[in-house]
Amino acid sequence: MKHLIAPLFILLAFVMTSCGPSVPPWQPATEFPLLKSDGTVLSGKTQSISITGISDDIEILVLNFFAPKCPPCIEELPELKEIAKIISSTDKVSFYAIGSTLNSLDNPKPPTQEEMVEELLEFIDFYKIDYPVYLAESHKLQDFGITGFPETIILYRDKERKWYVKRKYVSRINLNNILDFIKL
Secondary structure: OHHHHHHHHHHHHHHHHOOOOOOOOOOOOOEEEEEOOOOOEEOOOOOEEEHHHOOOOOOEEEEEEEOOOOHHHHHOHHHHHHHHHHHHOOOOEEEEEEEOOHHHOOOOOOOOHHHHHHHHHHHHHHOOOOOOEEEOOHHHHHHOOOOOOOEEEEEEEOOOOOEEEEEEEOOOOOHHHHHHHHOO
């Protein structure tokens, strides 16, 4: 019986590795509107982001979900600014900051869009955020499986142009972790 165990493990390992990606493609159709510095919320094809609408040239997406009153979100800001700056100089990787509020998660009465915009604008102004910020309402956070803040998701495209989650950070990120995964 012992002599059968090793071949069974080898066969199992072969079967598990020969089936291709074990994770289904990740294609939420959620659209996140752009938040302008004057408080205007823009939507539509050219002013919002949607995973299904990302340019075919982009191979890696870095999505950072944050909330203004979240201490780890504030702590990671210097590194996010650096990541946004580095990624902006590439043509294969995109970075998107997607803001919400702490009480958007698991709240029977989530904040209104106006309340979210007001809180986000104060945060953007106070911390001098110089990269675009998109808006995520409660139901959109659920579409992405966001359970807390901050969360950063790194997606990559395969040869068939389908998106897969490469890494998900459910805490504060640092520059080196992100750069290691996107290989810049």
